[in-house]
Amino acid sequence: MSLSEQLSPSSVDTPSTPLLLDGVAIAGSIKSEVGVEVQELAAQGIKPGLAVILVGEDPASQIYVRSKVKTCGELGIYSEMATPPASITTEELLAMVASLNARDEIDGILIQLPLPKHVDTRRVLDSVVPEKDVDGFHPINAGRLQSGQPGLAPCTPAGIMQILKRSNLPVAGKNAVVLGRSDIVGKPAAVMLINASATVTVCHSKTKDLASFTRSADILVAAIGRPGFVTKDMVKPGAVLIDVGISRVTEPAEVQDFFGDDPTRLEAFAKRGSVVVGDIHPAAFKVSGAYTPVPGGVGALTIAMLMQNTVTAAKLRRGLPAKKA
Numbered sequence: 367m368s369l370s371e372q373l374s375p376s377s378v379d380t381p382s383t384p385l386l387l388d389g390v391a392i393a394g395s396i397k398s399e400v401g402v403e404v405q406e407l408a409a410q411g412i413k414p415g416l417a418v419i420l421v422g423e424d425p426a427s428q429i430y431v432r433s434k435v436k437t438c439g440e441l442g443i444y445s446e447m448a449t450p451p452a453s454i455t456t457e458e459l460l461a462m463v464a465s466l467n468a469r470d471e472i473d474g475i476l477i478q479l480p481l482p483k484h485v486d487t488r489r490v491l492d493s494v495v496p497e498k499d500v501d502g503f504h505p506i507n508a509g510r511l512q513s514g515q516p517g518l519a520p521c522t523p524a525g526i527m528q529i530l531k532r533s534n535l536p537v538a539g540k541n542a543v544v545l546g547r548s549d550i551v552g553k554p555a556a557v558m559l560i561n562a563s564a565t566v567t568v569c570h571s572k573t574k575d576l577a578s579f580t581r582s583a584d585i586l587v588a589a590i591g592r593p594g595f596v597t598k599d600m601v602k603p604g605a606v607l608i609d610v611g612i613s614r615v616t617e618p619a620e621v622q623d624f625f626g627d628d629p630t631r632l633e634a635f636a637k638r639g640s641v642v643v644g645d646i647h648p649a650a651f652k653v654s655g656a657y658t659p660v661p662g663g664v665g666a667l668t669i670a671m672l673m674q675n676t677v678t679a680a681k682l683r684r685g686l687p688a689k690k691a
């Protein structure tokens with residue numbers, strides 16, 4: 367066993383103080399590094415550009431998109447936002463994407479999800495040219511990720527890998543279990559963990575005896591969108607817990623169950639009438655070796671990685687070498 371493995375919280379068998387993996391701080395470092403890349407490009411007369419399409423008026427999506435546009439401004443990336451109504455058709459959206467595909471000053475195109483039910487999401491996402499697909503959702507980029515070729519990788523799973531890497535948590539040889547098989551998080555996270563030499567199991571709604579898998583995980587990634595689904599008894603003591611879930615809880619009894627021993631969160635609930643929670647119950651964090659909190663964990667990385675992808679897209683489109691992940 368190497369020294370880093372011996373020191374790693376994921377390899378200890380007896381619980382010690384869990385390490386809080388601070389997504390906000392890690393995202394801050396990544397954004398600073400992206401800012402430096404933007405300045406270097408500016409010296410060559412290049413300004414990366416991101417176009418965001420936000421369909422309809424979903425309040426959470428509006429917050430995320432505003433935050434993306436604001437972060438672009440902070441880092442010196444050009445951004446623009448289109449806000450078509452929820453009644454927009456698939457054909458009209460395809461036309462919008464086609465015009466952005468054709469514009470040279472746009473390096474990245476992002477269609478905020480979810481789209482309204484009547485829209486053919488897959489068709490719209492696939493219409494973004496792979497070179498500008500800063501969400502990494504296009505099948506060409508999914509294939510590049512799988513075959514280990516340079517491309518654009520989905521932001522949230524890329525953020526997970528940055529958290530592990532920058533926290534010096536070893537992945538190679540570890541048992542990683544991913545809960546959830548979405549195209550946005552679960553599947554790409556599993557591929558990235560395989561590429562980093564973990565032994566990976568993907569569990570989903572049809573998995574039998576799911577807890578037997580989660581209990582074997584040195585690294586557990588929960589991305590199923592079910593508040594507090596992963597309980598303490600489902601976790602191997604000392605495991606690294608990565609919580610991708612973001613749910614808003616409003617039921618006082620549920621909040622009490624989550625945060626009965628956390629006066630700060632209870633006060634926040636009393637003030638706002640809701641709290642944001644993840645897929646992993648806070649009691650499970652206490653037996654972990656390290657964990658990402660919600661909020662302030664993986665979510666914080668999503669936008670930082672989008673900024674990184676926009677700069678990477680700007681470089682790759684111009685034949686410039688891009689930073690390695």
Ligand SMILES: Nc1nc2c(c(=O)[nH]1)N[C@@H](CN(C=O)c1ccc(C(=O)N[C@@H](CCC(=O)O)C(=O)O)cc1)CN2
Pocket residue numbers: 430476477478479480501521522612642660661662663664665666667668669
């Ligand atoms: N086109 C895309 N659509 C969506 C993506 C995506 O990556 N591409 N991901 C999510 C939403 N999202 C970004 O778009 C996103 C989600 C969460 C956060 C974040 O910072 N979360 C905070 C908590 C926020 C809260 O209090 O509600 C955290 O976890 O600390 C940023 C971006 C779906 N759509």
